[in-house]
Amino acid sequence: MKLVLIADTFPPLRTSGAVQLRDLSREFVRKGHELTVLLPSSDLEQPWALEDFGGVRVLRLRAPKTKDIDYVRRTIGEFLMPYAMLRNLRKSPLANERWDGVVWYAPSIFFGPIANALKKAGACKGYLIIRDIFPEWAVDMGLMGRGLPYRFFRAVANYQYSVADVIGIQTAGNSVYFDHWIQKPGRKLEVLQNWLADAPVGQCTIDLAKTSLAGRRVLVYAGNMGVAQGMDVLLDLAEQLKTRSDIGFLFVGRGSDAQKLAADAKARGLDNVLFHDEIDPDEIPGLYAQCDVGLVALHPKHKTHNIPGKFLTYVQSGLPVLAKINEGNDLVGMIRKERVGAVATDDSLEALVRAAEALIDQCGGDDTLPGRCRGLYQRLFAPEKAVEQIVGALDGGVPEN
Template sequence: MRIALIADTFPPLRTSGAVQLRDLSREFARQGHSLCVLLPSPDQREPWKLEEFDGAQVLRLKAPRTKDIAYARRTLAEFAMPFAMLRNLRKSPLAKEQWDGVVWYAPSIFHGPLVNALKKSSRCKGYLIIRDIFPEWAVDMGLMGRGMPYRFFDAVARYQYSVADVVGVQTPGNRRYFASWLERPDRQLEVLQNWLDKPAQSQCSIRVDETALAGRKVFVYAGNMGVAQGMDILLDLAEKMRSRPDVGFLFVGRGSDSARLMATAQLRQLDNVVFFDEINPDEIPSLYAQCDVGIVALDPRHKSHNIPGKFLTYMQSGLPVLANINAGNDLAQLIRDERVGQVCEANQVGELLSLAEKLLDQVKTDSGLSTRCTSLFEREFAVENTVKQIVEALSVNVEAR
């Protein structure tokens, strides 16, 4: 198939979304499909730039900057982004390209106009990969009320849904958000698990044995450190475990809360906690080889269901998880059913401490724990399955709306 994949993140960025889309594009190419990734590119001067990336094409289209700017400017820039991309696509060598399917990745919620234009010109189906139920999660977190800003973002999101023929959500629990969308008989909703490719084997720039955590059992958190993660309780846990010289906590990544968390750890003199900036994703397996338990954190105010990309990386590397997540999240039952770690849904440091100590004992005594982790990854989260599922959904010939 000739497929257009639309997103707003991709290498050289190091976000979890960029890694996912890198792995997805590689697998489309491996399975013999002709893929072109369409990306907004605020830093280039020319209207378009066509590149080759591991068997796929990447078309970078000049568009307004949407990252690391004030919220009001970001909203205006994201609203303008798909129109700028479409205008510059029409100046590129792919202006007349006919697609067999259009796939797009949310976030962002603003790709709808571009997707709709490509679907109509190619008379093909569209598959929305939705990893982020926005603006609902922002309301859950108290970052937004249900006033005018919410109604604006909700209208944008609903338009995006309206141009999709198939929507792939992360977990069964997210189906409820699409009950009204499904009322049209030509629409399909399915669970599309998060995915990862086989890891590269790059030597990690972080040497745990050269830090204050040398010789300890290490709990590692690698990924975004922002409001949505609710990570303060992890520092509370570290403080509770300071009396155990055999245990340490390693935090690797960046985000809106990273500087504050680091300053808090220093203020509280947590000598069992070490922070590092984000590393190349290819170094992650080598990092985890030096650790014992992976940490998953989601703010308890979330009401949607989420299986973070870092959970997949832990499973892939055979690391059991200690999770502090919102009550009722499908991830909690998955961890318990598969026996790949311990999970706290109460957001209480006392309970989290008890589960952490229980998991440390389990790491010592349960010889099958690591194997269950890797088996779960291969069965549910391998990228080969993801591409096959998307292609199957797009292959049914339905006249685009």
């Protein structure tokens, strides 16, 4: 099929979303499909820039800045983004292109207008990949009430949903947010698992043997450190275990809370904790080969369901997972059913400490644990499964809506 993918993150960015879309794009090409990726870019001086990315056509389109700015300017920029992308697409060599299917990735919730325009031009179906439920999670976190801003974002999200013929959600638990949407004929809601391409173990700029964590069993967190993660509890855990000279904690990445967390660890005198800036995604397997347990944290106020990308990277590398997440999250059942780690869901620090120590002990005595982790990855999270599912949903002719 001739497909177009719309997103706001892609290499050279190192976000988990960029890595996911890189792997998805490569798999589309490997399966013989013709893929074009459309991306907004605030750095372009000209209206567009066309690149080749391993057989994928990548068209960057000039659009307002939406990253690393205050919320008001970001909202305005994201609202204008799809219209700027459309305008500059029409100035590009791909202005008259027509596709057999339109795929777009949320976040952002603002791609509805450009997805709709491309669907109509190609008389084709649209597949919306949703990786978080915004603005609902922001309300759960107390970052937003249900006033005017919420109603605005909710209207934008609902319009984006209305454009889609098929919506792929992360877990079955998120289906409750689409009870109204699914009632219209011709629409399909399905679980589209996160995905991650297999990667060989290579060199890593972080050599734990040369750090203060040498010789310890290392619990690693690699990824964004922001409000949604609620990571203070992981420092509390490290503080409770600082007398265990055989256990260490490594935090790798960036985010709004990264500097605050590092400063907090220093203020507490946690010599069992090490912070490091983000590394290239290709170095992650080499990093995990030096570690023993992967850490997942989600703020306890979360009510939406989430299978974080970092969870995939852990099990792909054979690392069991210690998760501090919200009660009822679908990830809880997955970890317990597949026996790939330990979960704490209440506010008790003592329960998290017990889970951590039990999992560390299990790592030393259960030789089948890494194999179970790898097996779960291969069964559910390989990118070829995502591509087959998306293509199968789009390969059905003209949409009804």
